[in-house]
Amino acid sequence: MSFTGPGAALARLLVLVLIxxxxxxxxxATGLGGLKTLGELRTNTLGLPQEWIWDNYADVITRPEVWRMLGNSLNIAIFTVLLTLAVxxxxxxxxxxxxxxxxxxxFNYLILGLTFPFATAILPLFLKIRDLQLLDTHWGIILPQVAFGLAAxxxxxxxxxxxxxxxxxxxxLIDGASYARIFWSIVLPLSLPIVSTVAIITFVQSWNNYLLPLVVLNSPENYPWPLGLMQFQSLYSTDWPKILTYITITILPAITVFLLAQRYIIAGLTAGAMKA
Structure with a gap:
């Protein structure tokens, strides 16, 4: 069976379009949902809005607490990236x-960590964070994120x-260079694509982390961006258009980072595919 020719190219194109x-x-659908009223969202979930409600986006981005949570997320993500790369x-x-x-x-013991989902360790992790007196602090999020991201x-x-x-x-080595000098002067400069790739992946994972901050943080002033969803929920009602608006704004930075750094990510992930 041949996998070349116009037919194969069309089949690959159709598969890519489907994916x-x-x-x-x-x-x-999420982005459009933030432009609808609650009633239209229930009756016209996937279609274009009959009336474009831009006030939802304006209300979200003009809230001071939103920008405070943005700063918290950036603080957590940047320190997570720096510590992950440093280790x-x-x-x-x-x-x-x-x-x-x-x-x-x-090495095998380290890679074994990839087989355990993060959610399975949330209870012992919470107890350890409590024992270290890191509850309701950003370090209680940063350090576990670094630990769980090290294996990959x-x-x-x-x-x-x-x-x-x-x-x-x-x-x-023959010229007398130490391993530290070889690492900083030779290996690291030649491996910038993979360093950039790891930094981007770590940043996006930290940015999108919801479960760990939810468990660790109690004070709203320490909340990162994903926990801002809770401000649109009450005991008896949920403002779904505002939630969809907030989700859209939340994922835009991650999508933008991936689009801008796409070729660096591809270069980094394929850098070790073949040994010279």
């Missing part, structure tokens, strides 16, 4: 270019670091 539809339809990059370099006893066992970050960086020619590393 894009599954992704884009909920996003477009994952040296660890990945060690696994890629250093040989030591128990190397493979330690180290795996991606290790594969990319191994792509750096060993001849360069060996030549630097």
């Amino acid at each position: 894009a539809g599954f992704v884009l339809i909920p996003i477009v 994952a990059a040296p660890a990945a370099f060690a696994f890629a270019h250093l040989k030591f006893f128990g190397e493979q066992m330690l 970050s180290v795996l991606l960086m290790r594969n990319a670091f191994r792509h750096v020619p060993t001849e360069l590393v060996e030549a630097a």
Whole structure:
């Protein structure tokens, strides 16, 4: 059976259009839902608004607490990215270019963390955060995010670091360079695509994290952006158009980051696909 030719190209195009539809339809429906009244949202969920209600977006973006939560999310995401890179990059370099006893066992133990969903650890994680007196603080979110993101970050960086020619590393060792100097001056500059990819993925995951801040934080002034959804819910009613408006505004930064950094992400993820 042949997978080349105009027919195969058309089939691939149809599959891609179908996948894009599954992704884009909920996003477009969410954005349009914020432009409808509650009654129209119930009767005309997926269609275009009969009357475009821009006041929903104006009301959301003019609330001072929204911008405070935006600052909290940026603070949490930036520190999460910096700490993740600071820990994952040296660890990945060690696994890629250093040989030591128990190397493979330690690496396998680290990667084992990828098999456990975050939600399964929420109770013991809450108890540990409480014991460390980090409840209702941003550090109670940042540190667990770094810990749970290390396995994937180290795996991606290790594969990319191994792509750096060993001849360069060996030549630097012969010239008397330390492993720290090799890491900073040779490996890291040659691996900027994967570093950028890990930073972007970590930022977006932190930005979209809802469960951990919900469990850790109690004070509204410490809430990150995703928890702002609760301000449109009360005991007896839910303002769904405002919620859809808020969700649309929430996901726009993540979509924008992915679109702007798409080629860096692709370059980073494929950097370790083949060993030179």
